[in-house]
Amino acid sequence: MTVLTNRIKNSRELIQDKETKELLSRSLKYLKSGYPVHFIGPSGAGKTSLALALAKKRKRPVMLMHGNHELNNKDLIGDFTGYTSKKVIDQYVRSVYKKDESVTETWRDGRLLEAVKNGYTLVYDEFTRSQPTTNNLFLSIIEEGILPLYGSKLTEPFIKVHPAFSVIFTSNPAEYAGVYQTQDALLDRLITIHVDYKDSEREMLIVSEKANLVMSEARAITNLVSQMRDHCNGDGPSLRASLMIATLAIESDIPIDGKNSEFQRLCLDILAHTVSQCIDDENPISNAEEFIIDACENMRVYEE
Numbered sequence: 001m002t003v004l005t006n007r008i009k010n011s012r013e014l015i016q017d018k019e020t021k022e023l024l025s026r027s028l029k030y031l032k033s034g035y036p037v038h039f040i041g042p043s044g045a046g047k048t049s050l051a052l053a054l055a056k057k058r059k060r061p062v063m064l065m066h067g068n069h070e071l072n073n074k075d076l077i078g079d080f081t082g083y084t085s086k087k088v089i090d091q092y093v094r095s096v097y098k099k100d101e102s103v104t105e106t107w108r109d110g111r112l113l114e115a116v117k118n119g120y121t122l123v124y125d126e127f128t129r130s131q132p133t134t135n136n137l138f139l140s141i142i143e144e145g146i147l148p149l150y151g152s153k154l155t156e157p158f159i160k161v162h163p164a165f166s167v168i169f170t171s172n173p174a175e176y177a178g179v180y181q182t183q184d185a186l187l188d189r190l191i192t193i194h195v196d197y198k199d200s201e202r203e204m205l206i207v208s209e210k211a212n213l214v215m216s217e218a219r220a221i222t223n224l225v226s227q228m229r230d231h232c233n234g235d236g237p238s239l240r241a242s243l244m245i246a247t248l249a250i251e252s253d254i255p256i257d258g259k260n261s262e263f264q265r266l267c268l269d270i271l272a273h274t275v276s277q278c279i280d281d282e283n284p285i286s287n288a289e290e291f292i293i294d295a296c297e298n299m300r301v302y303e304e
Helices: 002-012 018-032 047-057 111-118 137-144 200-211 215-231 239-251 261-276 284-297
Strands: 037-040 062-066 078-090 098-109 121-125 146-148 158-160 166-171 191-194
Touching (some): 137 146
Parallel strands (some): 037 166, 121 166
16 A cells, blocks of 8 residues: 555656756746746646646645636635624623624635735646636736735725735647637736657656656657657657556556557557547547557567
8 A cells, every 4th residue: 555655646746857957947937036937738748747846846835726617706716605693692780681693704715815815826727727707817916916806795805915926827728628718918927838748768767767667668658658649640648648557557467568468458448549539530449449559569678
């Protein structure tokens, strides 16, 4: 159980090679200067891990928030959640009976308000999955240093942003399903950095370290997944697929051997659906499975 827990924890940690460290260093300077950072790139490229690693470097409490189309001002700012009643009975003088009763609404801060008030580092993951009207709040936060308290019935119309507050955005490209077009006014205020898949050598190092694989086996798996991406013209399975194959092969004692039937089955389960999405014919799943099996059969594990 301890080994499995450590492996899960290790899989979430960002492997910081020279290029990644340099990117984090630059991004931290931007945040310290008061500019929000926005990591954009394909699914599985490591945007969220980068954002969390960057947030950790600020040494402030971190608030993680996920974008979705139902997110609204009540979620971000807060809302009244019910009523609290208070009753006081005074019979200090025996012949006099006095009762005071009051009812007040109970308020609960939303995640954005909590972060703004306390100077947290907010990681707004996949923010373009929220509706642009919801994200308009960030225009006032970034430009004017205030959070408007729209529709809250609070006495103050806004709250000032804590000087230590900072926000890191992540998003997928506009062509992804479920993604809204972000307003130019917001993008104009962010430092947007494109994050792409690692090159084959860096992917191999990440899989080797996170899954505790020897370099030769890690290279064989990442080369296999890279073939799938090339087949899909740059889309297709991400680094996550390589990590899944490596981790499950170890946990299930499946040899990393392309001719092994169990290994082939594992690769089919993890890769077939994604690869089939980029095949335009009558039998995409069958063709995807055939391509994966052929790639497995020709897979080589070379000694380093």
